Amino acid sequence: MTTLTTDHRRTAIKTPTPLLTGLDAGIYSIAGRYHRRPALLKNLLRMAEDIDAQAALWKEKTDEALKEKLQGFREIFRRHKKDHEQAPPMALAAIREASDRHLGLRPYKVQLAGALALYKGHVAEMATGEGKTLTAGLAGVLWGWMGFPCHIITVNDYLADRDANWLSPLYNFCGVSVGCVTGEMDPTTRRQGYLNDVTYTTCKEIVADFLRDRLWMDTLQHTGRRQIQALAGRVRDIERGLVMRGIHTAVVDEADSIFIDEAVTPLIISRARENEPFVQACRAAYKIAETLEPNKDYRIDKQYKDIELMPSLDDRLTELTRDMPDMFRGPGRRNELIQQALNAKEFFHRDSQYVIQKDKIVIVDEFTGRLMPQRTWRAGLHQMVEAKEKLNITPPSETMARLSFQRFYRFFHKLAGMTGTAHEAASEFWHIYGLPVMTVPLNKPCRRTVYPRQIHADQQSKWKAVVDDIVNMHKQGRPVLIGTRSVKTSEELSKKLGLQGLTCHVLNAVRHKEEAKIVSRAGLQGAITVATNMAGRGTDIKLGEGVAALGGLHVIATECHESARIDRQLFGRSARQGDPGSARSYVSMEDELIVRYVPKPIRETIIKQLQKNTKLSHWTGNKAVKWAQSKAQRIAYYRRRSVLRTDTWLEDSLSFAHGDIAE
């Protein structure tokens, strides 16, 4: 029997606050700074101290008494009474004791502070190995008590399953039901998973289930409409097809990856559909694009990844496209197609943006370096890349529903996040999601030495320095992890090392099957691991016997990523949990990042300086890298923001059409 409340909650979503502009945005960003003020952290740490001070009191209690107390807290939280605002610190003290007894883990003070930050709706910046899972679990208990649907979003299915199982003794003892939803589950088990107070799942699953539920509800997304239909006796039994019970609270692990890097990549529910004329047109268009020459027929804007056709090309194109299907012969549509073909030709390269597996294009994620077999580029582009590689062209599938993470997470009433790298993007977290960032201090002081960045004039000298560094570290017996930006460079570096007589393990999108094995060995004495960004986020490299005494893991970044956060993620692989470690990054003035974002005259001046090896050269080079990264981030932010604006506009302008999320 569904009550009106449960029925309402099923579709109740928060109406996202529109993006502010102009002066309002300025004032809002000042408010953001206020919400990130250091005093808040101090406050939370003091609360954590208070909780710690109560420890002895709780230790004395028997299991029964503890359980009874926890039950009492549960009542307070469920009632949403005023007193529940003072309750979290007290409740956390009790949960901490429960965790100690039933998980065998006693949360550190910083974890308590982290849990409080999450509970208050912050993005908690916590380094790898600091115990984010337990921290989220503590906050999860508090939310579970409140009775709203609470989702904890993990990076992958494995972690969702593992975390839910590992923490279930704690949850159960506290009177909170916990479950998980993973990729291979059928709808019935999914429904079971979502029914729990706290559900562990992945981003992909929750968005897909959300969309499928909405598709199923179709025009009945509005409680009012459902009730009216029910009163009219025309109710369709929608419950049968639904798996979720609504959304309210979410904690997202690796928040910056999902909220920022992946924010505009939409999740699409689609069905295949034949479209022969389009496939033909793509093939023909790419053939024409191959005959065109840059700077003569079209101009390339490297910084913005844009192609501009020269006006002189118009007549030639009319001639060349004579045999295209009708639809693509008008000048507007024709240019659109040619431009896309040129995009595929100029900006998409094998083993960087994609790999080919079993005669299919598989996209490599720019941020994680992982393969994304399900993903396709937008209609046209994907087909062009297939044409480029002379593969069979798959017809574009027909979208039935789509939702970007950015849009989805703005629907939550209560949102929180955890990641190792957040403060660089604090402003975006605040402006788009209303999330203030809070950097939670480490439990043990960090023993990582980050050497100054090495700036080189050209690729050759950079790679020589990288190899020298590896050889040097290897001689000391320290394990080395080398990060590269593409599959191609990782393979090339492996060859270079081979010439030096060194064996290394390569971890990239193509060789992803051995991932677990390679990672488990990467911390052993003398290990050399070359990896793409795959070895960044979430990879936990444990040091081998005696390695700590040698100085721990040495991380080398061979190229700077467009986002400084991704670089920091890689560095974070060393010196975890109080271990020693070191990191160094190498940049050459010929790197893609620099070429794209640093204006040519400045770049040339820096190269000249570097060749003379002046004192200033290192400083200016460093500044140039920082500038390029901040510019790249700014452009990426503007792009995401404009996607959000377009989304908002569409939502507003097409609100007559019920093909969209509503309530």
Added chain:
Amino acid sequence: MEEKTFHESWYRIANQRICLRPSVRVQRQMFRGSKWYVLRDPFSNQFYRLRPRTYQFVSRLNASRTLEEVWKEDMSRDPENAPGQGDIIELLAQLYHANLLHYNLAANSVKLFERYKKKKQRIIKANLMNIMFFRIPLFDPDEFLKRLMPFIRFLLNPYGAAAWVLMLLLGLKVAIDNFAQLQVQSQGILSPSNLFLLYVGLVIIKTIHEFGHAFVVRRFDGEVHTMGVMFLIFNPLPYMDASAAWSFRNKWKRVLVGSAGMIFELFVAACAIIIWAFTGPGIIHSLAYNMVFIASVSTILFNINPLLRFDGYYILSDLLDMPNLHQQASQHLKYLVEHYAFGLKNLETPATNKREAYILTTFGILSGIYRIFVFSAILLFVADRFLLAGIIMALICAVAWVITPIVKLIQYLAASPRLYRKRVRAVTVCASTFAVIFGFLYYCPFPYNFKAPGVLKSVDYMVAVNKTSGKVIQIITPSGTQVQPGDPLLKMENPELGLKIRENQAGLDEARALHKKAMQEQQADLKPLASRIEFFNKRLKRLYYEQDQLVLRSDIQGIWISPNVKDFVGMWIPRGTPVGQLVNENNYYFDSVVAQADVSQLFSHGIRGTQVKLHGQANISIPVKEYTSIPMEQTRLPSAALGWSGGGEIAIDTTDNQGVKTAEPFYQVRATIDTDTNASLFHGRSGKIRFKLAAKPLLWQGWRKLRQLIQRRYQV
């Protein structure tokens, strides 16, 4: 580059069954020589214009088919020109916003309310921004107009037009006949005593004006639903919403609607001038005069002027077949700046050909300059007239017209997504433009001078006074003749004087005889008799002198001016009567009155040159030989002609009935002028003296003027 053929969000509407609302009417219309379809919903009075190809798609929309089906069909019929998915999404969004769409399910009501709220806020904001043209809609005159239809039909037909032309010609004739009188009366039009009548006339004329628009709209079956009060610079005046005319297919009908106000106004003015000419002074007479004045002045200054958004603008816009001329012009100017100065690409200008581009550019620049001029005039006027409230209003206007555009410009430069690739260039261009303008105003010196009113005076000037009483018998020299010293001017006679001389002569003779006798007989009497002779001699001498003075002579070289001298003939004039003036025209000086605010410049800055210009001869500047300033504050004007009561510009003390005591003290500067000039110099003629100072930048000059204004008005 946007991809428009396939759109990522197409799925949202692909399965919807959408069509136009059944109430929507479609019209074909020609604009600028190309075909358009105008969609109109009579319920909401909303319009939307479509290109023929787009309309072809819209006409296929049908509630029984999904959008996807319609699109595919459209695509298969005319694949090359069919709108893409992106175009359709944009189109439907706009139709939805214009409330022209019908859809099978109720729309998201939250969004509808949001839109309504936003719209209301926008109207309030627009009203606040346009506080000088604030509008309050009051009632719906449509029913009333419908009832007036027979009357309207009676007025608006070829006979009516003929009557109008006749009446106008008649009015024109009367105006020409009484031109001098018209001119004389115009001087008092802004005097405080006339202001009320002026306002009454304004309201009458403007009400007729607005009804003129409404009548013509109604005559062509348009609907007029809003009538209300507009506060034009805080003066309540009627207004009417004639936007229904936009749907008239024939552009001449639209032009007629636009000019209807003026047509009616002029007709009334023609009637009023006849009334004015045939009535004697009184309220009707004055009111008629005021109405004539308003109808002619407001027509020329405002209504017919296309640079402000009054009738002339809409008429021009219709004649050119370019709707939204103003908006398009500013869009076009923005395009020019963005394209050429900021280097943005892929922009579109509203101009479809060179002629239009030319028109839009010219119109945009001219109206921009004119608006700046009008707005600053309004700002100064309001601040000047309404004191404290005026300052507040002026501040609000300054916010709306000065600060807001600046803030918008900054926002645009800082955050506009259009600029995101060229922001540095755009900011550089704007900053350097401002720097150049500022530098020009701040550093580039411009001629700087100040003026002071004054009067021309002759150095040798005297009043001719008769030195003896007498009856005028002859005018020897006519008035206006150049005379030398000693030249006789007029002749008098005094018979009494002759008798006196004879009497005294006799007395003298007697005394002489007695004197002779005494010399022989009585020596002791000699002395008194000698003094008696002396007495008579003296007396006679004076009497002879007086007799001599019966002919009045000029004392100096100059012109003998006595316009009414003939009236004196036969009249007895007592001694000391001024009968005329003698003015030497070779030697003049200019007595000027320098305000306190300017006097410091007179002493502290080097004067680079001075010249005098006389009223009525402003084209001739008279060089000044030298000037001396009298270093002492004065309060008595050298001539009453300089004060308010004498038609001058200097404020005078109202308690002084002579009209020469000034309200504020001033300094007197006396300049000797060079008489070797083409200007005709007359004693007592008023004019202005201009002191040329060292050249100063315009910003400095403006700042000084502003400070003086504030100081004078508000005593701060």
